[in-house]
Every structure is written in structure tokens, then in C-alpha cells.
Amino acid sequence: MNKKILTLMLVLVFVLTACGGAAPEDGESASTTAPESSEPVTLRMWVHTNNAFIAGYEPIIAAYEAEHTNVDIQLENFDYELYLQTLQTAMPAGEEADILQLFGTWTAQYYERLAPVPAEVMTVEDAQKTFYAAPIGGYIVKGVLYGMPQEFNMEYGGVLVNKTKFEAAGLTYPPQWKTMDDVVADALKLVEKDQSGMMTTAGFHFTAADPTWASFLAGIKQRGGEYWNADQTGFTFNTPEARAQLQWSLDAVTAGVVDPVVFNDSTNFVIDAFFQGMVGIGYIGSWAIAEGQANFPDFKDEWEYIYLPSIQGDPVFVADSGWGLTVSPNSKNQDVAWDFVKFITTDKANATQWNIASGTIPAMPSVAESAEIAAAEPWVPKALGILPFGQYMGSMPDRDLVMYEIIYPHILNCLQGVETLDQALEAIETEANSTFE
Amino acid sequence: MNLAASRNRKSKGGLATSKRRFVTGVTLPMLLYESIGLFVLGWAFVLMFFDYSPGRIGGSILGLGGSNPFVGLGHFVEMIKGTSVQANLFRISLRNTLIFAVVILPLNLAITLPLAWLLESIGRRFRALYRTIYFLPVLTSSVGVALIWMSMYNPQSGWINAVIRAFGGTPLAWLSDPRAGFANVSVAMWAVILAYLWQDYGYNMVIFIAALQGIPQELREAALIDGANPWQAFLKISIPLIRPTILFVCVMTMLSSFQVFDIIQVMTNGDPGNQTQVLMLDIYKSAFRYQNMGWAAAESFVLFLIVMSVTVFQMRILRTDWQY
Numbered sequence: 001m002n003k004k005i006l007t008l009m010l011v012l013v014f015v016l017t018a019c020g021g022a023a024p025e026d027g028e029s030a031s032t033t034a035p036e037s038s039e040p041v042t043l044r045m046w047v048h049t050n051n052a053f054i055a056g057y058e059p060i061i062a063a064y065e066a067e068h069t070n071v072d073i074q075l076e077n078f079d080y081e082l083y084l085q086t087l088q089t090a091m092p093a094g095e096e097a098d099i100l101q102l103f104g105t106w107t108a109q110y111y112e113r114l115a116p117v118p119a120e121v122m123t124v125e126d127a128q129k130t131f132y133a134a135p136i137g138g139y140i141v142k143g144v145l146y147g148m149p150q151e152f153n154m155e156y157g158g159v160l161v162n163k164t165k166f167e168a169a170g171l172t173y174p175p176q177w178k179t180m181d182d183v184v185a186d187a188l189k190l191v192e193k194d195q196s197g198m199m200t201t202a203g204f205h206f207t208a209a210d211p212t213w214a215s216f217l218a219g220i221k222q223r224g225g226e227y228w229n230a231d232q233t234g235f236t237f238n239t240p241e242a243r244a245q246l247q248w249s250l251d252a253v254t255a256g257v258v259d260p261v262v263f264n265d266s267t268n269f270v271i272d273a274f275f276q277g278m279v280g281i282g283y284i285g286s287w288a289i290a291e292g293q294a295n296f297p298d299f300k301d302e303w304e305y306i307y308l309p310s311i312q313g314d315p316v317f318v319a320d321s322g323w324g325l326t327v328s329p330n331s332k333n334q335d336v337a338w339d340f341v342k343f344i345t346t347d348k349a350n351a352t353q354w355n356i357a358s359g360t361i362p363a364m365p366s367v368a369e370s371a372e373i374a375a376a377e378p379w380v381p382k383a384l385g386i387l388p389f390g391q392y393m394g395s396m397p398d399r400d401l402v403m404y405e406i407i408y409p410h411i412l413n414c415l416q417g418v419e420t421l422d423q424a425l426e427a428i429e430t431e432a433n434s435t436f437e
Numbered sequence: 438m439n440l441a442a443s444r445n446r447k448s449k450g451g452l453a454t455s456k457r458r459f460v461t462g463v464t465l466p467m468l469l470y471e472s473i474g475l476f477v478l479g480w481a482f483v484l485m486f487f488d489y490s491p492g493r494i495g496g497s498i499l500g501l502g503g504s505n506p507f508v509g510l511g512h513f514v515e516m517i518k519g520t521s522v523q524a525n526l527f528r529i530s531l532r533n534t535l536i537f538a539v540v541i542l543p544l545n546l547a548i549t550l551p552l553a554w555l556l557e558s559i560g561r562r563f564r565a566l567y568r569t570i571y572f573l574p575v576l577t578s579s580v581g582v583a584l585i586w587m588s589m590y591n592p593q594s595g596w597i598n599a600v601i602r603a604f605g606g607t608p609l610a611w612l613s614d615p616r617a618g619f620a621n622v623s624v625a626m627w628a629v630i631l632a633y634l635w636q637d638y639g640y641n642m643v644i645f646i647a648a649l650q651g652i653p654q655e656l657r658e659a660a661l662i663d664g665a666n667p668w669q670a671f672l673k674i675s676i677p678l679i680r681p682t683i684l685f686v687c688v689m690t691m692l693s694s695f696q697v698f699d700i701i702q703v704m705t706n707g708d709p710g711n712q713t714q715v716l717m718l719d720i721y722k723s724a725f726r727y728q729n730m731g732w733a734a735a736e737s738f739v740l741f742l743i744v745m746s747v748t749v750f751q752m753r754i755l756r757t758d759w760q761y
Contacts, residue, residue, distance in 0.1 A: 088491040109492040267613035434521035
């Protein structure tokens with residue numbers, strides 16, 4: 001029986017080998033011969049479906065094609081989940097597009113299947129000078145640069161504030177928060193409940209997934225702690241700083257600023273709830289602004305996007321690398337692809353245009369500090385004071401697994417009263433470290 | 438050889454050629470289609486012995502080996518006694534899947550069989566109307582059904598809580614309260630089960646109606662003449678006679694319950710606290726969100742074994758050797 005199974009497996013492997021797609025060998029790359037200027041070049045570019053992002057890409061592609069009349073860039077977009085699946089099936093088969101939009105933190109998972117940025121396009125040192133530390137961090141794996149970021153993905157610190165509710169509650173507006181205790185004090189006055197005691201308006205909704213892990217990791221850092229071990233080969237979540245940060249969140253819930261059973265990631269998600277008038281202060285990244293405005297055009301309340309004070313000390317925080325562009329090693333026109341990537345990501349005018357269209361925080365300080373960005377995205381100048389404190393969260397085997405299946409569920413369980421604080425921290429540490437095995 | 442014999446032979450030869458062409462034309466595409474299916478199954482079978490992620494290049498043969506190492510039965514050992522987050526999620530998902538399937542089957546039968554019997558016994562005009570009404574949810578997409586039930590379960594604006602409030606009760610966060618439960622099953626799981634039952638029961642009901650209509654009327658009439666009441670006739674005559682149909686319904690319902698995915702993904706995505714995380718959802722997340730294709734293939738194999746075992750078991754205990 002065992003022989004039969006082994007034979008079957010061998011036959012299958014043989015057949016699959018015959019049918020399989022080609023992957024570049026180590027050190028081998030596809031042709032990078034620069035085409036003649038008149039030689040037609042077609043580049044395929046894959047991005048995830050986000051109308052604001054696509055609206056940002058299209059005019060820049062058109063501008064590049066106008067400058068390089070022999071180049072045709074075909075933009076193809078996929079729904080987020082489908083995009084992940086498409087990458088996973090196309091890359092092993094060597095069928096992916098020439099230019100791939102990737103989330104920076106994914107680069108650590110895909111770098112074996114990506115082309116390194118040629119030194120003549122940009123060196124690691126140049127990239128570190130050009131971009132903020134947090135966005136570029138994810139594109140550097142083992143000292144090699146694999147792409148260029150387009151946005152500073154900042155989940156930490158920003159909140160949507162409902163001005164109408166503040167004024168109705170008799171609170172000072174704009175809020176003069178010096179500490180997080182001030183935030184909690186205001187939030188308590190914004191809470192509303194129905195006759196049965198169910199919370200209908202959350203004072204401070206900080207219990208969605210992204211704000212939960214972002215504030216947890218930032219809180220550890222701001223309290224002087226660290227969640228990485230010395231050589232970044234494991235996590236240390238069961239620490240006094242992590243305990244203090246989780247205790248702070250638990251105290252805020254106990255005080256009554258939010259009911260985490262009714263307001264979390266799956267029920268009354270912060271964007272939906274805020275733009276339906278069910279949240280006073282909603283903790284979420286600035287990317288939510290464009291989405292909220294697009295999905296809830298009839299929302300009448302006045303609102304603003306502002307930044308929270310740190311829990312203590314400097315507003316140190318960690319961030320993902322955000323969306324950016326990479327190039328396939330299977331591309332036959334890597335030089336043109338890199339030229340376009342540089343054109344769209346590092347040219348100040350193009351980067352500004354794309355960030356404004358997509359409503360994202362720029363990855364380059366020179367763009368973030370520009371007058372055009374200040375005029376179009378008034379929340380960006382408010383963030384300029386804390387952006388330099390942003391650190392890359394660090395490359396881990398599976399960032400999504402750690403954030404969404406380990407840290408968030410256990411913290412939420414703790415806040416909902418299903419796990420104790422000790423149980424939650426111990427589980428986070430054990431499970432997060434198991435991702436390295 | 439005379440002309441007639443020659444014509445006859447030519448004609449037979451032509452027919453044989455036509456038959457051969459027809460058989461070849463039909464069989465080849467079918468074999469091709471089957472070989473694709475076998476290829477997929479074979480690939481999944483091979484993957485479960487590797488720690489394979491499509492993000493890694495791995496070895497020279499289809500990316501197997503190297504950074505996608507061979508782990509043998511390692512995934513299965515990890516599922517049984519591992520402490521990793523994947524192993525914990527697998528065990529939770531397995532438990533939830535078993536709860537889901539074990540609860541769904543008797544509830545489904547308890548609703549569909551009596552309902553089919555009732556519908557079978559009313560007038561023909563109303564029977565068609567009610568049958569259509571009950572069958573409508575089956576035709577609705579699972580996503581649509583999930584969205585409808587989500588709005589009904591909404592803790593603030595859903596009408597279920599509105600009714601509870603109207604009667605002075607305490608409203609509940611049906612899909613997100615991990616503390617609430619009944620009979621050791623979370624309230625979120627009950628909420629999902631109810632929505633799934635509502636969507637699914639029309640299908641089995643129609644099958645039962647067809648089976649009940651197939652029972653010779655004389656058998657029931659004889660029972661009634663012999664003094665049985667309608668309920669006794671249903672229990673003693675109808676149910677035994679539709680046992681093959683009950684077997685079919687049990688197997689199909691169990692199969693679909695073990696493979697439930699879309700309605701749960703939309704309604705809870707496994708929340709709260711993984712209390713509604715079922716195996717299919719876990720397989721999907723492992724494969725496509727976390728790129729652990731090897732692990733997902735091993736989970737799929739376990740699901741296959743469970744489904745096959747349950748099906749064989751059901752076929753053994755509900756098998757009948759007679760027909761009417």
C-alpha cells in the first residue's frame with residue numbers, strides 16, 4: 001500500500017514538474033536589456049481595486065506614456081481578496097504582471113519572487129534618505145531594496161471626531177487634549193445608551209482591529225518597552241509595558257467609553273458607525289476619510305480628523321510600510337518598469353498628485369510637507385509632528401496572522417471579559433512566537 | 438460476394454465507425470476533464486506533506502523542498518498536539534464544524550419532514566403556492582441571506598432586539614457577544630445556524646414532498662381503515678417507506694453542513710472570538726490569507742476523511758434492502 005502511495009506521489013510530482021511554470025533560479029533574472037527607444041514596450045501593472053488609488057494612477061500613467069511614446073502600460077485591478085489569490089497562483093507560475101502593487105509588509109513574504117531595485121535606480125541608502133523610515137522599512141529585506149512605497153500607512157494616533165456631538169454635549173471644540181485621560185473624559189460625555197442600557201453611541205471607539213494592535217504596540221514603545229527580542233527572532237509581549245498598556249485599555253472600557261461587545265471590528269466597524277452618527281471619537285487611520293466620504297455622502301454631522309496625544313513621552317509608534325510598487329523578476333522590460341516606478345513614486349509632482357487623489361499620507365517627507373498636500377489633505381500637516389517618530393514594525397513571518405488572529409482577538413477577548421489580562425498576554429506571546437516555527 | 442452482402446457489410450462498418458467516433462468524442466473530453474480534477478486532487482495531496490507557501494520559491498521541482506520543506510505527517514501531528522495558533526484554530530474550527538453539522542441535521546429533519554407531510558396533505562392549489570414560498574430562500578444567494586439576517590440581528594436597529602425591547606427584555610449582540618450562549622453553544626453560532634436553516638430547509642422539504650407523493654395511497658388508506666390515526670400512519674407507514682430518501686437527505690445535509698462557508702464568512706467571519714470559525718473558513722484563511730497552502734491542504738484532507746466517514750456511517754445505519 002505504502003509503495004503504491006509513493007509511486008502515485010512520484011508520478012504526480014513528475015507530471016506536475018512537466019506542467020509547472022518556470023521560476024527564476026537564484027541569481028538568474030529575466031532579460032533586463034534596455035529596449036531601443038522606438039521599440040514598443042508593453043507593461044502590465046497589477047493593483048488592488050481601490051477607486052481612489054486607480055484614479056491616482058491613471059493620469060500619471062498617461063503622462064509617462066506621453067513622455068515615452070513607445071511604452072504602453074496596461075493597468076489591471078483585482079478585488080483585495082482576489083488580488084491575494086491571483087498573486088499566489090501567478091507568481092509560482094511566473095505569470096504575474098511586470099509591475100506589482102504590494103503592501104510593504106508583504107514584501108518580506110514575497111521577496112524571493114521580486115526583482116531587487118537596481119543600484120542605478122536607487123540604493124538602499126538613497127531610499128532611506130528619500131522616504132520616511134516606516135514606509136521604506138518593509139521594502140528592505142536582508143539589506144536589499146525590493147520596491148518603493150507610495151504612502152505612509154499610519155494606523156496609530158488619528159481619530160475621526162464628531163464636532164456636532166461635541167457641541168451637543170457641551171464639550172470644548174476643537175478638543176484640547178493634553179493626555180489620553182483628557183480623551184477618556186470627553187468620550188464619557190459623548191456616550192449614549194438606550195432604555196435597555198445598550199450603548200447606541202460610543203464615546204471613544206478604539207476597539208476595531210487596526211487601532212487595537214496599533215495603539216497596543218505604540219503604547220509599549222511609548223512606555224519604553226519593546227515587543228521584539230534582542231535579535232528580532234521572537235516576540236516579548238508578556239512585559240510590564242505591555243501589561244500597563246492593556247490595563248489602560250481595560251480601564252477605559254470599564255469606565256464606559258465603549259462597549260467592545262457592540263462596537264468592534266465585525267459589529268459597528270468604526271468607519272460605518274462614525275459616519276452613521278454612532279461614534280463620538282473614532283480611532284482609525286486617515287485612509288478611512290476617503291472611504292467614509294465615498295460611502296456615506298449624506299452624513300450631515302460636522303467632523304474632523306485629528307491626532308491623539310501620546311500615552312506618555314514622545315509619540316513613538318510603529319507602522320506598516322503601506323502600498324507601494326515592485327517589479328517582477330520575470331518581466332522582460334525590468335528597466336522600463338523600474339523607470340516608471342521611479343517616475344510615479346519619487347518624482348515629487350507625481351507623488352503629490354497620487355497622494356492627493358488617493359487621500360493617503362505621503363511616504364516622502366518632502367511631499368508631506370508641501371503646500372499642495374496641506375491644501376488638499378488638511379489632516380497631513382497635523383500629523384507632521386509625529387510622522388518622524390514612526391518606526392517600521394519589523395519583518396515577521398506572517399504579519400496578518402500576528403495582528404488579526406493573535407493580538408486583536410486576545411485583546412478583544414480581554415476587553416469583553418472572556419479572558420483575563422494575564423491570559424491574554426500569555427496567549428499573545430506564545431502564539432505570536434509560534435509563527436516563527 | 439453479392440451486392441446486398443457488400444452493402445450490408447459496408448453499412449455495418451459505417452455504423453461501427455460512427456459509434457467509435459461518438460464514443461471517442463464523448464470519452465476524450467470527459468477523460469480530459471477528469472484528469473484536471475485528478476491533477477488538482479493530486480496536487481493537494483502532495484502539498485499536505487510540505488510546508489508550502491506560494492510566496493517562497495522553494496526547490497527546483499514545482500517549488501517543493503528548499504524553503505518549502507517536506508514535513509511528512511508533521512501537519513497532522515501539529516493538528517493533534519501542537520500549540521501554534523494554526524493548530525489551535527484548527528481544533529476550534531473542527532469543534533465548531535461538528536457542532537454546526539450535528540445541530541443542523543436533526544433540526545432540519547424536524548422542520549422539513551413534518552412540513553412536507555403537512556404540505557402534502559393540503560389542496561393542490563395551495564400546495565404549489567406554499568412549496569414556492571418555502572423554496573424561495575434556497576434560490577436566494579447566501580450572501581443576500583446573510584445580509585438580511587445580519588440586519589435583523591443588528592444589536593441597535595435590528596427588529597429582533599426591537600421585539601425584545603418591546604416586551605421589556607434585554608437586547609443582545611447576537612453576532613458579537615462571546616459571553617452569551619445556550620447549551621454550551623455560543624449565541625452567535627445559534628444565530629448563524631438559524632439563518633442557515635432558513636435558507637436550506639426548502640430544498641429538503643421539496644425532496645420529502647416528492648418522496649411522500651411516491652408512496653402508494655393504498656398503503657396509507659389501509660392503515661387508516663385498520664384504525665391508525667393520521668399521525669400513526671405518518672410514523673408507521675410513511676417514514677419507513679421514505680427511508681432511502683431520509684438517507685439521501687441526511688447525507689446531503691451533513692455534507693453541506695460540513696462544508697458551510699459563505700453564509701458564515703459574511704455574517705461573522707468566524708467571530709466572536711472564533712466561536713463561529715468553521716473548517717472551510719479556516720482552510721480558506723490558511724490558504725489565501727496566510728498563504729499556508731500545505732497546512733490548508735492537510736486541513737482539507739482531514740475534512741475529506743470526516744465527511745467520508747460520516748457518509749459511510751450514515752449509509753450503513755440507514756441502508757434498506759427493500760423497495761415498494
